[in-house]
């Protein structure tokens with residue numbers, strides 16, 4: 363398919379508001395995709411790579427502005443692009459507002475433009491992602507420039523949004539799942555299951571088309587390809603015992619989530635974001651290689667113990683981020699595994715096997731480092747386990763339905779978390795202000811937003827307290843590449859980074875776009891194991907505000 367046609371259809375989809383119309387348009391797109399099916403199933407969601415693949419384009423907005431500026435001609439600078447963005451608020455609109463060099467140049471010679479195809483865009487972006495080493499950013503700008511230079515207004519609009527992961531045409535994962543089912547006449551549940559195990563929309567679309575329902579049913583977990591983690595809701599012991607009579611109780615370890623894949627020789631460790639963190643956590647890889655008896659996919663928490671007490675969560679995340687000098691980091695903060703689930707063992711997928719059996723299986727294949735799971739209906743016994751967990755410095759307990767299957771990516775009712783401490787919120791940074799005086803070169807005040815159901819972000823406060831000078835420098839380094847626009851001291855930041863914040867109270871307030879404001883917000887840390895889609899929702903903020 364020509365990229366122009368994709369852009370045309372993306373434009374049509376963006377103009378639709380009813381979910382059914384959007385699903386119908388995506389269904390038509392997939393049904394007519396031919397060889398580009400895999401790519402289109404991703405592009406329409408604004409994804410370049412499959413969800414299991416942690417490859418990124420690794421190109422900050424500034425480089426994208428530079429490529430757009432170059433394609434727009436000599437009189438346009440990256441700053442001009444950024445200024446237009448500040449006015450227009452959408453990189454797609456900005457890219458579409460220029461006449462790119464290629465269009466005019468070729469038109470002047472009366473020649474037609476060589477049409478970009480969807481496959482070419484996918485290939486070029488793959489090449490761009492693979493560029494490494496010195497001068498890599500220049501090469502990336504060259505590749506992007508080459509693409510923009512060949513785009514029409516409409517193509518430029520969607521190329522820019524694709525590159526910056528800001529497609530925003532109202533197509534979410536559920537839409538593509540329903541469209542796959544509609545386009546290739548397979549049950550939605552079969553598409554859903556296949557997506558859970560493969561984590562790859564392109565592949566599921568292709569299998570649905572070429573091999574139908576039975577092909578989807580044959581898709582299995584693959585060791586080495588991460589799947590989304592099963593998630594928990596906040597809940598109480600009363601809820602758990604009322605619903606299930608007996609609950610599986612474990613400590614809620616104060617650490618960071620990992621998914622470990624062992625193929626019998628090599629181990630890969632993935633974070634909650636499905637990023638490959640194997641190199642950063644060599645002791646986890648060594649431990650599982652030595653202690654797992656069969657190929658497996660294991661779910662668990664990484665903790666760092668110091669004198670019998672877990673070190674703060676942020677120290678552990680620092681280990682996850684570490685790229686250089688890992689050996690030294692390991693000496694300073696050694697991490698350990700607390701495994702609590704098993705998704706696959708020795709060639710067999712266990713997603714539909716009940717929790718207690720999965721846990722038995724885990725204990726059978728991993729010698730040591732497995733959580734203790736107590737199945738009980740006795741509230742006193744649960745209270746005792748909770749007291750022990752808190753005494754040991756952990757966060758509280760998890761209450762799990764003993765019969766439940768493993769549902770990847772679901773924040774369902776089968777896992778409940780009970781944390782007696784005050785609630786915190788995980789919010790997305792969408793703006794900031796440069797500091798003053800001694801702190802002028804650092805971003806100092808951070809604007810926080812909650813996620814809405816439509817994937818937008820609504821502001822609810824600013825945090826400036828609880829941050830050391832050293833942290834300010836780190837946060838500036840982390841956020842600067844995501845600055846989307848600047849106006850004096852104030853910057854807009856693309857929603858990429860999640861902060862964990864504490865607060866005293868949530869108030870109704872007209873000051874922020876969410877209609878709420880946090881009283882006394884304080885910075886607790888960066889949740890770089892979470893992406894903006896995992897941040898707290900406005901609905902949760904509303905619930906918390908009501909329950910105060």
Ligand SMILES: Nc1ncnc2c1ncn2[C@@H]1O[C@H](COP(=O)(O)OP(=O)(O)OP(=O)(O)O)[C@@H](O)[C@H]1O
Pocket residue numbers: 592593594595612613614615616617618619663702733760779
């Ligand atoms: N025994 C356990 N079973 C499951 N999850 C556990 C366990 N111990 C610790 N955890 C952690 O608790 C989290 C469960 O809460 P949830 O699914 O809401 O994730 P979260 O948003 O990261 O929550 P939180 O910020 O409370 O850790 C898991 O993601 C995991 O990291």
